[in-house]
Amino acid sequence: MPTGVALHDARQQLFDAAERVLVRDGVTGLTSRAVTTEAGVAKGVLHRHFADFDAFLADLVLDRIARLQAQGAALRDAAGTEAVTDTLTRALTTLFGPVVVAIVVLVIARDELRTRLRAAGTARFPLVGEGAAMIAGYLRAERDLGRIAPDADVDTLAPTLIGAAHLLFTERKDGPPEPEAVRKVVTTVLAGVTRAPSFLRAP
Structure with a gap:
Protein backbone atom coordinates (compact mmCIF):
# COMPACT_ATOMS: atom_id res chain seq x y z
CA MET A 1 0.00 0.00 0.00
CA PHE A 50 2.19 12.70 15.22
CA ALA A 51 4.89 14.47 17.23
CA ASP A 52 2.94 14.12 20.47
CA PHE A 53 -0.61 13.69 21.75
CA ASP A 54 -1.44 17.41 21.59
CA ALA A 55 -0.29 17.47 17.97
CA PHE A 56 -2.68 14.59 17.32
CA LEU A 57 -5.53 16.39 19.09
CA ALA A 58 -4.84 19.61 17.17
CA ASP A 59 -5.09 17.75 13.87
CA LEU A 60 -8.28 16.07 15.10
CA VAL A 61 -9.87 19.48 15.72
CA LEU A 62 -8.57 20.88 12.43
CA ASP A 63 -10.10 17.89 10.62
CA ARG A 64 -13.46 18.72 12.21
CA ILE A 65 -13.08 22.39 11.26
CA ALA A 66 -12.42 21.38 7.63
CA ARG A 67 -15.62 19.33 7.65
CA LEU A 68 -17.48 22.28 9.13
CA GLN A 69 -16.21 24.59 6.40
CA ALA A 70 -17.44 22.13 3.76
CA GLN A 71 -20.83 22.09 5.50
CA GLY A 72 -20.80 25.89 5.44
CA ALA A 73 -20.38 25.92 1.66
CA ALA A 74 -23.29 23.50 1.28
CA LEU A 75 -25.39 25.60 3.64
CA ARG A 76 -24.81 28.76 1.62
CA ASP A 77 -25.73 26.88 -1.55
CA ALA A 78 -29.02 25.86 0.13
CA ALA A 79 -30.10 29.48 0.65
CA GLY A 80 -33.54 30.10 -0.79
CA THR A 81 -34.53 26.44 -1.07
CA GLU A 82 -36.64 26.15 2.09
CA ALA A 83 -37.77 28.19 5.09
CA VAL A 84 -34.87 29.92 6.84
CA THR A 85 -36.04 28.58 10.20
CA ASP A 86 -36.06 25.00 8.92
CA THR A 87 -32.58 25.29 7.44
CA LEU A 88 -31.08 26.82 10.57
CA THR A 89 -32.78 24.34 12.91
CA ARG A 90 -31.24 21.47 11.00
CA ALA A 91 -27.85 23.17 10.66
CA LEU A 92 -27.56 23.90 14.38
CA THR A 93 -28.69 20.38 15.29
CA THR A 94 -26.03 18.93 12.99
CA LEU A 95 -23.36 21.34 14.21
CA PHE A 96 -23.86 20.58 17.89
CA GLY A 97 -23.88 16.82 17.58
CA PRO A 98 -22.27 14.78 20.38
CA VAL A 99 -18.80 14.76 18.80
CA VAL A 100 -18.54 18.54 18.33
CA VAL A 101 -19.91 19.23 21.82
CA ALA A 102 -17.32 16.85 23.27
CA ILE A 103 -14.49 18.40 21.23
CA VAL A 104 -15.45 21.89 22.41
CA VAL A 105 -15.14 20.67 26.01
CA LEU A 106 -11.75 19.15 25.14
CA VAL A 107 -10.47 22.43 23.69
CA ILE A 108 -11.57 24.31 26.80
CA ALA A 109 -9.82 21.77 29.03
CA ARG A 110 -6.39 21.69 27.34
CA ASP A 111 -4.32 24.89 27.32
CA GLU A 112 -1.62 23.49 25.03
CA LEU A 113 -4.24 22.38 22.52
CA ARG A 114 -5.74 25.88 22.39
CA THR A 115 -2.29 27.38 21.87
CA ARG A 116 -1.56 25.07 18.95
CA LEU A 117 -4.94 25.70 17.35
CA ARG A 118 -4.51 29.47 17.56
CA ALA A 119 -1.08 29.11 15.96
CA ALA A 120 -2.80 27.20 13.16
CA GLY A 121 -5.13 30.16 12.56
CA THR A 122 -8.39 28.87 13.98
CA ALA A 123 -11.05 31.05 15.54
CA ARG A 124 -10.28 32.19 19.08
CA PHE A 125 -12.91 29.69 20.25
CA PRO A 126 -12.27 26.79 17.83
CA LEU A 127 -15.29 25.15 16.18
CA VAL A 128 -17.67 27.58 17.88
CA GLY A 129 -16.12 30.52 16.03
CA GLU A 130 -16.11 28.64 12.74
CA GLY A 131 -19.71 27.63 13.40
CA ALA A 132 -20.67 31.27 13.83
CA ALA A 133 -18.93 32.12 10.55
CA MET A 134 -20.86 29.31 8.83
CA ILE A 135 -24.20 30.61 10.09
CA ALA A 136 -23.28 34.21 9.21
CA GLY A 137 -22.42 33.15 5.67
CA TYR A 138 -25.80 31.47 5.29
CA LEU A 139 -27.70 34.45 6.72
CA ARG A 140 -25.80 36.76 4.39
CA ALA A 141 -26.84 34.62 1.42
CA GLU A 142 -30.47 34.73 2.54
CA ARG A 143 -30.23 38.49 3.03
CA ASP A 144 -28.95 38.83 -0.53
CA LEU A 145 -32.05 36.91 -1.67
CA GLY A 146 -34.32 39.27 0.25
CA ARG A 147 -35.47 36.66 2.75
CA ILE A 148 -33.65 38.37 5.62
CA ALA A 149 -34.15 42.09 6.26
CA PRO A 150 -31.57 44.18 4.36
CA ASP A 151 -30.47 45.91 7.58
CA ALA A 152 -30.14 42.65 9.55
CA ASP A 153 -26.81 42.49 11.39
CA VAL A 154 -25.87 38.92 10.50
CA ASP A 155 -22.52 39.20 12.28
CA THR A 156 -24.41 39.68 15.55
CA LEU A 157 -27.28 37.30 14.80
CA ALA A 158 -24.95 34.39 13.96
CA PRO A 159 -22.99 34.27 17.26
CA THR A 160 -26.24 34.85 19.14
CA LEU A 161 -27.71 31.76 17.49
CA ILE A 162 -24.52 29.78 18.11
CA GLY A 163 -24.31 30.79 21.77
CA ALA A 164 -27.96 30.04 22.50
CA ALA A 165 -27.82 26.70 20.69
CA HIS A 166 -24.56 25.73 22.39
CA LEU A 167 -26.11 26.29 25.82
CA LEU A 168 -29.20 24.35 24.79
CA PHE A 169 -27.16 21.33 23.71
CA THR A 170 -24.61 21.35 26.53
CA GLU A 171 -27.09 21.86 29.37
CA ARG A 172 -29.04 18.72 28.45
CA LYS A 173 -27.71 15.64 30.27
CA ASP A 174 -30.35 13.20 29.01
CA GLY A 175 -29.68 13.53 25.29
CA PRO A 176 -29.98 16.25 22.66
CA PRO A 177 -32.87 18.73 22.79
CA GLU A 178 -35.99 18.17 20.72
CA PRO A 179 -36.01 19.85 17.28
CA GLU A 180 -38.81 22.16 18.43
CA ALA A 181 -36.59 23.49 21.23
CA VAL A 182 -33.91 24.33 18.65
CA ARG A 183 -36.53 25.87 16.37
CA LYS A 184 -37.73 28.08 19.23
CA VAL A 185 -34.20 29.44 19.66
CA VAL A 186 -34.00 30.20 15.93
CA THR A 187 -37.39 31.91 15.70
CA THR A 188 -36.71 33.96 18.83
CA VAL A 189 -33.31 35.20 17.67
CA LEU A 190 -34.53 35.95 14.14
CA ALA A 191 -37.80 37.56 15.20
CA GLY A 192 -38.29 40.74 13.19
CA VAL A 193 -35.64 40.07 10.54
CA THR A 194 -37.09 37.18 8.51
CA ARG A 195 -39.29 37.93 5.51
CA ALA A 196 -42.08 35.76 4.15
CA PRO A 197 -40.57 34.06 1.09
CA SER A 198 -42.00 35.20 -2.21
CA PHE A 199 -40.26 32.24 -3.84
CA LEU A 200 -38.28 29.13 -3.09
CA ARG A 201 -35.26 28.50 -5.25
CA ALA A 202 -34.97 24.99 -6.65
CA PRO A 203 -32.35 23.02 -4.66
Missing part, protein backbone atom coordinates in the same frame (compact mmCIF):
# COMPACT_ATOMS: atom_id res chain seq x y z
CA PRO A 2 1.43 3.45 -0.91
CA THR A 3 2.73 5.40 2.06
CA GLY A 4 0.36 8.34 1.48
CA VAL A 5 -2.69 6.11 1.52
CA ALA A 6 -1.49 4.27 4.61
CA LEU A 7 -0.93 7.56 6.44
CA HIS A 8 -4.38 8.86 5.51
CA ASP A 9 -6.05 5.64 6.59
CA ALA A 10 -4.16 5.54 9.90
CA ARG A 11 -4.97 9.17 10.68
CA GLN A 12 -8.67 8.73 9.98
CA GLN A 13 -8.79 5.49 11.94
CA LEU A 14 -7.21 7.24 14.93
CA PHE A 15 -9.46 10.30 14.59
CA ASP A 16 -12.59 8.13 14.51
CA ALA A 17 -11.38 6.19 17.55
CA ALA A 18 -10.59 9.39 19.47
CA GLU A 19 -14.07 10.76 18.80
CA ARG A 20 -15.69 7.57 20.07
CA VAL A 21 -13.58 7.60 23.24
CA LEU A 22 -14.24 11.29 23.83
CA VAL A 23 -18.02 10.95 23.50
CA ARG A 24 -18.12 7.79 25.61
CA ASP A 25 -15.52 8.52 28.32
CA GLY A 26 -15.11 12.28 28.29
CA VAL A 27 -11.96 14.39 28.38
CA THR A 28 -10.38 12.51 31.29
CA GLY A 29 -10.74 9.22 29.45
CA LEU A 30 -9.08 10.46 26.29
CA THR A 31 -5.47 9.25 26.37
CA SER A 32 -3.15 8.07 23.65
CA ARG A 33 -3.44 4.50 24.95
CA ALA A 34 -7.25 4.71 24.98
CA VAL A 35 -7.23 5.95 21.38
CA THR A 36 -4.91 3.26 20.04
CA THR A 37 -6.76 0.56 21.96
CA GLU A 38 -10.08 1.79 20.55
CA ALA A 39 -8.57 1.89 17.06
CA GLY A 40 -7.15 -1.61 17.45
CA VAL A 41 -3.58 -0.56 16.61
CA ALA A 42 -0.25 -0.58 18.42
CA LYS A 43 0.44 2.46 20.58
CA GLY A 44 3.44 3.35 18.43
CA VAL A 45 1.19 4.00 15.44
CA LEU A 46 -0.04 7.28 16.89
CA HIS A 47 3.45 8.50 17.73
CA ARG A 48 4.72 7.45 14.32
CA HIS A 49 2.34 9.89 12.63
Whole structure:
Protein backbone atom coordinates (compact mmCIF):
# COMPACT_ATOMS: atom_id res chain seq x y z
CA MET A 1 0.00 0.00 0.00
CA PRO A 2 1.43 3.45 -0.91
CA THR A 3 2.73 5.40 2.06
CA GLY A 4 0.36 8.34 1.48
CA VAL A 5 -2.69 6.11 1.52
CA ALA A 6 -1.49 4.27 4.61
CA LEU A 7 -0.93 7.56 6.44
CA HIS A 8 -4.38 8.86 5.51
CA ASP A 9 -6.05 5.64 6.59
CA ALA A 10 -4.16 5.54 9.90
CA ARG A 11 -4.97 9.17 10.68
CA GLN A 12 -8.67 8.73 9.98
CA GLN A 13 -8.79 5.49 11.94
CA LEU A 14 -7.21 7.24 14.93
CA PHE A 15 -9.46 10.30 14.59
CA ASP A 16 -12.59 8.13 14.51
CA ALA A 17 -11.38 6.19 17.55
CA ALA A 18 -10.59 9.39 19.47
CA GLU A 19 -14.07 10.76 18.80
CA ARG A 20 -15.69 7.57 20.07
CA VAL A 21 -13.58 7.60 23.24
CA LEU A 22 -14.24 11.29 23.83
CA VAL A 23 -18.02 10.95 23.50
CA ARG A 24 -18.12 7.79 25.61
CA ASP A 25 -15.52 8.52 28.32
CA GLY A 26 -15.11 12.28 28.29
CA VAL A 27 -11.96 14.39 28.38
CA THR A 28 -10.38 12.51 31.29
CA GLY A 29 -10.74 9.22 29.45
CA LEU A 30 -9.08 10.46 26.29
CA THR A 31 -5.47 9.25 26.37
CA SER A 32 -3.15 8.07 23.65
CA ARG A 33 -3.44 4.50 24.95
CA ALA A 34 -7.25 4.71 24.98
CA VAL A 35 -7.23 5.95 21.38
CA THR A 36 -4.91 3.26 20.04
CA THR A 37 -6.76 0.56 21.96
CA GLU A 38 -10.08 1.79 20.55
CA ALA A 39 -8.57 1.89 17.06
CA GLY A 40 -7.15 -1.61 17.45
CA VAL A 41 -3.58 -0.56 16.61
CA ALA A 42 -0.25 -0.58 18.42
CA LYS A 43 0.44 2.46 20.58
CA GLY A 44 3.44 3.35 18.43
CA VAL A 45 1.19 4.00 15.44
CA LEU A 46 -0.04 7.28 16.89
CA HIS A 47 3.45 8.50 17.73
CA ARG A 48 4.72 7.45 14.32
CA HIS A 49 2.34 9.89 12.63
CA PHE A 50 2.19 12.70 15.22
CA ALA A 51 4.89 14.47 17.23
CA ASP A 52 2.94 14.12 20.47
CA PHE A 53 -0.61 13.69 21.75
CA ASP A 54 -1.44 17.41 21.59
CA ALA A 55 -0.29 17.47 17.97
CA PHE A 56 -2.68 14.59 17.32
CA LEU A 57 -5.53 16.39 19.09
CA ALA A 58 -4.84 19.61 17.17
CA ASP A 59 -5.09 17.75 13.87
CA LEU A 60 -8.28 16.07 15.10
CA VAL A 61 -9.87 19.48 15.72
CA LEU A 62 -8.57 20.88 12.43
CA ASP A 63 -10.10 17.89 10.62
CA ARG A 64 -13.46 18.72 12.21
CA ILE A 65 -13.08 22.39 11.26
CA ALA A 66 -12.42 21.38 7.63
CA ARG A 67 -15.62 19.33 7.65
CA LEU A 68 -17.48 22.28 9.13
CA GLN A 69 -16.21 24.59 6.40
CA ALA A 70 -17.44 22.13 3.76
CA GLN A 71 -20.83 22.09 5.50
CA GLY A 72 -20.80 25.89 5.44
CA ALA A 73 -20.38 25.92 1.66
CA ALA A 74 -23.29 23.50 1.28
CA LEU A 75 -25.39 25.60 3.64
CA ARG A 76 -24.81 28.76 1.62
CA ASP A 77 -25.73 26.88 -1.55
CA ALA A 78 -29.02 25.86 0.13
CA ALA A 79 -30.10 29.48 0.65
CA GLY A 80 -33.54 30.10 -0.79
CA THR A 81 -34.53 26.44 -1.07
CA GLU A 82 -36.64 26.15 2.09
CA ALA A 83 -37.77 28.19 5.09
CA VAL A 84 -34.87 29.92 6.84
CA THR A 85 -36.04 28.58 10.20
CA ASP A 86 -36.06 25.00 8.92
CA THR A 87 -32.58 25.29 7.44
CA LEU A 88 -31.08 26.82 10.57
CA THR A 89 -32.78 24.34 12.91
CA ARG A 90 -31.24 21.47 11.00
CA ALA A 91 -27.85 23.17 10.66
CA LEU A 92 -27.56 23.90 14.38
CA THR A 93 -28.69 20.38 15.29
CA THR A 94 -26.03 18.93 12.99
CA LEU A 95 -23.36 21.34 14.21
CA PHE A 96 -23.86 20.58 17.89
CA GLY A 97 -23.88 16.82 17.58
CA PRO A 98 -22.27 14.78 20.38
CA VAL A 99 -18.80 14.76 18.80
CA VAL A 100 -18.54 18.54 18.33
CA VAL A 101 -19.91 19.23 21.82
CA ALA A 102 -17.32 16.85 23.27
CA ILE A 103 -14.49 18.40 21.23
CA VAL A 104 -15.45 21.89 22.41
CA VAL A 105 -15.14 20.67 26.01
CA LEU A 106 -11.75 19.15 25.14
CA VAL A 107 -10.47 22.43 23.69
CA ILE A 108 -11.57 24.31 26.80
CA ALA A 109 -9.82 21.77 29.03
CA ARG A 110 -6.39 21.69 27.34
CA ASP A 111 -4.32 24.89 27.32
CA GLU A 112 -1.62 23.49 25.03
CA LEU A 113 -4.24 22.38 22.52
CA ARG A 114 -5.74 25.88 22.39
CA THR A 115 -2.29 27.38 21.87
CA ARG A 116 -1.56 25.07 18.95
CA LEU A 117 -4.94 25.70 17.35
CA ARG A 118 -4.51 29.47 17.56
CA ALA A 119 -1.08 29.11 15.96
CA ALA A 120 -2.80 27.20 13.16
CA GLY A 121 -5.13 30.16 12.56
CA THR A 122 -8.39 28.87 13.98
CA ALA A 123 -11.05 31.05 15.54
CA ARG A 124 -10.28 32.19 19.08
CA PHE A 125 -12.91 29.69 20.25
CA PRO A 126 -12.27 26.79 17.83
CA LEU A 127 -15.29 25.15 16.18
CA VAL A 128 -17.67 27.58 17.88
CA GLY A 129 -16.12 30.52 16.03
CA GLU A 130 -16.11 28.64 12.74
CA GLY A 131 -19.71 27.63 13.40
CA ALA A 132 -20.67 31.27 13.83
CA ALA A 133 -18.93 32.12 10.55
CA MET A 134 -20.86 29.31 8.83
CA ILE A 135 -24.20 30.61 10.09
CA ALA A 136 -23.28 34.21 9.21
CA GLY A 137 -22.42 33.15 5.67
CA TYR A 138 -25.80 31.47 5.29
CA LEU A 139 -27.70 34.45 6.72
CA ARG A 140 -25.80 36.76 4.39
CA ALA A 141 -26.84 34.62 1.42
CA GLU A 142 -30.47 34.73 2.54
CA ARG A 143 -30.23 38.49 3.03
CA ASP A 144 -28.95 38.83 -0.53
CA LEU A 145 -32.05 36.91 -1.67
CA GLY A 146 -34.32 39.27 0.25
CA ARG A 147 -35.47 36.66 2.75
CA ILE A 148 -33.65 38.37 5.62
CA ALA A 149 -34.15 42.09 6.26
CA PRO A 150 -31.57 44.18 4.36
CA ASP A 151 -30.47 45.91 7.58
CA ALA A 152 -30.14 42.65 9.55
CA ASP A 153 -26.81 42.49 11.39
CA VAL A 154 -25.87 38.92 10.50
CA ASP A 155 -22.52 39.20 12.28
CA THR A 156 -24.41 39.68 15.55
CA LEU A 157 -27.28 37.30 14.80
CA ALA A 158 -24.95 34.39 13.96
CA PRO A 159 -22.99 34.27 17.26
CA THR A 160 -26.24 34.85 19.14
CA LEU A 161 -27.71 31.76 17.49
CA ILE A 162 -24.52 29.78 18.11
CA GLY A 163 -24.31 30.79 21.77
CA ALA A 164 -27.96 30.04 22.50
CA ALA A 165 -27.82 26.70 20.69
CA HIS A 166 -24.56 25.73 22.39
CA LEU A 167 -26.11 26.29 25.82
CA LEU A 168 -29.20 24.35 24.79
CA PHE A 169 -27.16 21.33 23.71
CA THR A 170 -24.61 21.35 26.53
CA GLU A 171 -27.09 21.86 29.37
CA ARG A 172 -29.04 18.72 28.45
CA LYS A 173 -27.71 15.64 30.27
CA ASP A 174 -30.35 13.20 29.01
CA GLY A 175 -29.68 13.53 25.29
CA PRO A 176 -29.98 16.25 22.66
CA PRO A 177 -32.87 18.73 22.79
CA GLU A 178 -35.99 18.17 20.72
CA PRO A 179 -36.01 19.85 17.28
CA GLU A 180 -38.81 22.16 18.43
CA ALA A 181 -36.59 23.49 21.23
CA VAL A 182 -33.91 24.33 18.65
CA ARG A 183 -36.53 25.87 16.37
CA LYS A 184 -37.73 28.08 19.23
CA VAL A 185 -34.20 29.44 19.66
CA VAL A 186 -34.00 30.20 15.93
CA THR A 187 -37.39 31.91 15.70
CA THR A 188 -36.71 33.96 18.83
CA VAL A 189 -33.31 35.20 17.67
CA LEU A 190 -34.53 35.95 14.14
CA ALA A 191 -37.80 37.56 15.20
CA GLY A 192 -38.29 40.74 13.19
CA VAL A 193 -35.64 40.07 10.54
CA THR A 194 -37.09 37.18 8.51
CA ARG A 195 -39.29 37.93 5.51
CA ALA A 196 -42.08 35.76 4.15
CA PRO A 197 -40.57 34.06 1.09
CA SER A 198 -42.00 35.20 -2.21
CA PHE A 199 -40.26 32.24 -3.84
CA LEU A 200 -38.28 29.13 -3.09
CA ARG A 201 -35.26 28.50 -5.25
CA ALA A 202 -34.97 24.99 -6.65
CA PRO A 203 -32.35 23.02 -4.66
